[in-house]
Amino acid sequence: MSATPSNMLALGTIAPGFNLFDTVSGNTLSFVELKSEIATVIMFICNHCPYVKHINSELLSLSNKYIQKAISFIGISSNDVENYPEDSPELMKLTAGELGYQFPYLFDETQEIAKAYKAACTPDFYIFDKELNLVYRGQFDDSRPGNGIPVTGDDIRFALDAILSGEPVSKFQMPSIGCNIKWKSK
Numbered sequence: 495m496s497a498t499p500s501n502m503l504a505l506g507t508i509a510p511g512f513n514l515f516d517t518v519s520g521n522t523l524s525f526v527e528l529k530s531e532i533a534t535v536i537m538f539i540c541n542h543c544p545y546v547k548h549i550n551s552e553l554l555s556l557s558n559k560y561i562q563k564a565i566s567f568i569g570i571s572s573n574d575v576e577n578y579p580e581d582s583p584e585l586m587k588l589t590a591g592e593l594g595y596q597f598p599y600l601f602d603e604t605q606e607i608a609k610a611y612k613a614a615c616t617p618d619f620y621i622f623d624k625e626l627n628l629v630y631r632g633q634f635d636d637s638r639p640g641n642g643i644p645v646t647g648d649d650i651r652f653a654l655d656a657i658l659s660g661e662p663v664s665k666f667q668m669p670s671i672g673c674n675i676k677w678k679s680k
Contacts, residue, residue, distance in 0.1 A: 512602075
């Protein structure tokens with residue numbers, strides 16, 4: 495199992511827009527129609543990654559809680575499906591249904607959106623404020639498969655709670671660690 499860290503896109507970066515295929519609804523959805531007027535969480539995730547599987551249960555709980563507070567969550571998979579067929583759009587839809595994702599699970603077939611966000615691994619998290627400025631990027635929490643630390647989602651939770659209370663998000667942010675994004679060969 496590889497351990498690739500986030501690239502840590504510069505805070506203050508404006509959210510790159512996109513139009514991507516939503517594997518759940520079968521529609522192409524844009525960032526503009528999915529963003530929240532409070533905060534938007536972009537998550538680079540995939541089906542097969544053990545790091546994503548490790549946090550999936552708490553990710554579902556956390557996202558459901560904050561969706562109720564009008565925060566948008568958007569899952570994006572950018573992996574090369576030719577070499578990693580378990581991350582295909584058909585299986586993404588199946589996974590979203592089995593896990594009960596309440597957020598869109600988008601397929602970045604060209605990998606251009608992962609490149610625009612400088613995403614490096616799964617999971618990789620980005621939180622944008624109401625002005626679409628990046629206020630958080632990095633890990634879900636300190637838990638990793640096999641390290642014995644409980645999965646809490648605290649890093650994301652603390653950032654979202656700060657936004658909801660009108661406080662600045664702490665600039666002390668730790669990179670995510672996960673499987674590298676499976677880039678297509680040129």
